[in-house]
Amino acid sequence: MEQLTLWSHALAALLMAAVAFRAARGDVAGLPRRGVVAVFAIGAAWMLAMAGLGGHDPATRLMGGLHTLAMLGVMAMLHRRAAAQPLGLIPVYGVVAIVILLSTGLQMLALSLNQDSLTESGIWPVATLLRMLIAVAALVLVNNLAMARPDGPVRLLCLSFAIVWGAELATTAVSYLSDGWPMAMYAVRGAMLALSAGVAGMALRTGVHRPVAVSRTVAYQSLSLVGIAAYFAVLAAGTSALSATGAYARILQTAFVLGVTVAAVTLMSSPWLRAWAKVKVAKHLFTHRYDYRAEWLRFTGTLGAAEGDLPLGERIVKAVADMTMSDRGLLLVPEGDGLGVGARWNADTPGGTADAAFVRHLTGTERILAFDDLRGDAADPVESACVSQWMLDDADIWAAVPMLHRGQLTGVVLLGRPSVDRALDWEDFDLLRVAGRGVASYLAEARAQEALVDTQRFDEFNRRTAFIVHDIKNLVSGLSLVARNAERHADNPEFRADMVATLQDSAAKLNMLLGRLSMGPRGRxxxxxxxxxxxxxxxxxxxxxxxxxxxxxxxxxxxxxxxxxxxxxxxxxxxxxxxxxxxxxxxxxxxxxxxxxxxxxxxxxxxxxxxxxxxxxxxxxxxxxxxxxxxxxxxxxxxxxxxxxxxxxxxxxxxxxxxxxxxxxxxxxxxxxxxxxxxxx
Incomplete structure (x- = not known):
């Protein structure tokens, strides 16, 4: 493990030195040249110190603190350049810088006072906690900088810094909770820092005007990592505070860890919390509420699911409801001049019918109805008069999505209120309108397919009927011919014998025809x-x-x-x-x-x-x-x-x-x- 730690940090030093050389000699794509050179030059020296002197040498700790300050300084410069970013966060950088200096000083003091058993020193755990808090604060600042500067080089550099802060948070959290410094974490940190240098090298090669967008999945996972970091920070702070309670310290620490863990698991498994987190991330971290590509892939995947999963009507409701994180809904389908309930998905409400006025209104306007607005005082009286009273009385009905195909209303999806209640906005209306049209086309195609199958069945029935009529016609023709000839040859014994044989044969064929009919369309x-x-x-x-x-x-x-x-x-x-x-x-x-x-x-x-x-x-x-x-x-x-x-x-x-x-x-x-x-x- 020591060899792996040595080589991972040596590789990180080499890559950081290459990035510093590249930044000093070439274009830095709009980044602060001196700051970038300082960050990666100091980082290369820090990695060399880690590989040669070890993690507990005062020089290594000093270089680590300087590297942290250099990254923070580059982030502050980039924040000042953001046109739409106020300077209110600059004092925050100053506070974090002071905490970095304090943490570095405490580490060097602990190393000078107690070289043999650092974990037993009262100063070292405090310094480790400060390093964890610095990492969490830096991750928050990195995310804020990435949102303020959408250009590609800045976001890639932010990703590089986020990898460094994430590795620092993981290393300090594990070392604090395990009362030691496992070598495996040092090896992993070296590999992560090498990765961060590679990402920084990509930032220097990216054009200034080429945007780099962070996916929503990465944002949600980053939020999860922040939650995990907060969980470990709470554990660390709580167990550290309870360590001074005397003889019952271990019992209280165990109870505290158990309680915090149960609370965290309960919160993370809550559908409401997941829905709330998605809404907040979409609202504050992205320009648009929806990831349209992901939503459309999920929408079409739900509609095209296997027949054994859900009936078509329920799949339609689910496909539309999943877009707005609604967990229930109704499908109204044409019934006479109005609409009736055609399918339910997780809905307990009995539903009802809608009259022709409701159909005419949605056909003519194709409006997405927000029922909270219809129930308010400022509702359009014409629109409210078209809506059935049972829809207004049911407070759980949140929105109505009409499905129009070639000017005809093929159905309406009534969505239940989502877990995180909110008002519909223009983006919801646009997405649901497109979804309604897509569902209408899919539903119309399904109905056309059913009509085609019915037509094919009628064709098969008509074909079988034609065969039967043809066989009966042949028998009737033969019997008619015998009847006509009987008028002239009834006295001829040979004719009577042939006539009897013909009648017997005709009866046998009729019996055989009935037998074929009783055996189904193909016979046996x-x-x-x-x-x-x-x-x-x-x-x-x-x-x-x-x-x-x-x-x-x-x-x-x-x-x-x-x-x-x-x-x-x-x-x-x-x-x-x-x-x-x-x-x-x-x-x-x-x-x-x-x-x-x-x-x-x-x-x-x-x-x-x-x-x-x-x-x-x-x-x-x-x-x-x-x-x-x-x-x-x-x-x-x-x-x-x-x-x-x-x-x-x-x-x-x-x-x-x-x-x-x-x-x-x-x-x-x-x-x-x-x-x-x-x-x-």
Missing amino acids: AEPPVAVPLLDFAQCVVATRRAGHPVVATGDARAIALADPARLEQIVGHLLSNAIEASPTAEPVSLVVSSAGDTASIAVVDRGCGMSPSFIRDRLFRPFASSKPDGFGIGAFEARQLAESMGGTISVASREGRGSTFHILLPAATPAAVTLLTEIAA
């Missing part, structure tokens, strides 16, 4: 099996002969791997279309074939045919039909069913010559064919 697909296509085609022909002449021919060895029910539905669609397109006496053919790993059924008619443009652009599109009373569903659904079984449908057609639809399906494997042959045998 059966596993594919080996289907002898010629036998299958002949069964289909047997059910159609009563209505229109249909023949089945082809290769008896063609066996496809398919779902028989879906295949029957495909052939039924295409066969119905072919029959409708063919003359009454012209037969429709089902031609079965196989080639390699593909088996096919061709539906061939000699009807009116189709043009190439119709096949390309409209044939397999839903709701596109060449028939005046057609639905345009059959070919579309047939191709979907074929693709679901790993097949496809191709078509060849010529106008006036007819059409041929090829249903191409995977051929069954030889093993499946052999098994089917054995079962048939």
Whole structure:
């Protein structure tokens, strides 16, 4: 640890010497040249003394005191140059300088009187307490200087000095509370002073007119450090005062430390204290109340949170309320001509409704309503008359933020009173107005998305309905054809047999249709099996002969791997279309074939045919039909069913010559064919 202390202070000495040389030879960016050179030259000598002589040598203490005075003198000169800074703080610098001289003198006196046991000396603890107070006062002065001088070099130099004072405060506090001088703190202090020299070097390279802004996060953390320093200072002062109480000193000191710690933890965990600190820091340390970048990032992050966190309405209220540190609110949404409660976030109030006058007023003005003003004597009577009485009666309602999208009021957020009560100002109004517009766009988009989902559901419902109507239409057409032919062929036994078969097939298809409806939108697909296509085609022909002449021919060895029910539905669609397109006496053919790993059924008619443009652009599109009373569903659904079984449908057609639809399906494997042959045998 001694080696680490030596090298850290040696590095700090080297860097401070480099900064002093740079300030002496070059541009100091508007800083006091002589003061900067003195600060870092004395600092380099102090660091060399720390590395070579140690921290308890009188020369080291003297150089440390001179370095502190030099920093204080540079800060005083910079304060005098601040145009908007009154000279009232200059006497404060004088008081601090006197305390620095007193502390340095006490340290050197303690070192000369008691070299062996410094901590037992009554002078040394007093000198250490003075050093802690000097560090706290210097940090306050550094912050005041940084606010008074917004130019970049001054603020970077202030940051460099703040690092030195912070290291001094931490070292003295730890040494006082531990009744010793741990070497680890010396090593850390050396590293911190080296860092401060690096920051000072950046200050000398920064342009005079380039501003350096301290973020709000750094300001809040600095305030926290000041609070921690005050906590340690109170502990140090209290335990030092109680050390003279005699035999009960240790008990009283323990009780005091415990009580102060409990009080500090209670205060730091208070939401009210955190909100109060943020308000005071924003009010006194920054030009604007809000960090707009951080607020907007938090705003959009809350709105875009995962759906499982909070419902959309509550996320909207929370996103707006977090900007003003409000912890509750209501969302009013359109309800008839007025507004009703759509969502609550941490709100216990039951809420109520708002009438059309309130909606018209906010739509026309887009005003942020401050209810404390509306409840006062100077309220606008027109505006007060538009507001519902329950809003005025509820003292917890603090502000109303309208959400307008394209001139329409999409909702209103009622904010509860924040933990630290305050009046709304112009900055609140501007931020909340922009937030209201952003929320309105987000809410309008969400509602449009919900409407689109509903439309898609209706489209799916309509598509399913169209399929059902199409299937029923085909069945009705077949039954109507049978009924017309029955008037002429009712005495023919063969016709009666075909008619019974057609009726049975129609009933079976209706039952199958009802079964598909009961299984949901997609139905339940059966596993594919080996289907002898010629036998299958002949069964289909047997059910159609009563209505229109249909023949089945082809290769008896063609066996496809398919779902028989879906295949029957495909052939039924295409066969119905072919029959409708063919003359009454012209037969429709089902031609079965196989080639390699593909088996096919061709539906061939000699009807009116189709043009190439119709096949390309409209044939397999839903709701596109060449028939005046057609639905345009059959070919579309047939191709979907074929693709679901790993097949496809191709078509060849010529106008006036007819059409041929090829249903191409995977051929069954030889093993499946052999098994089917054995079962048939």
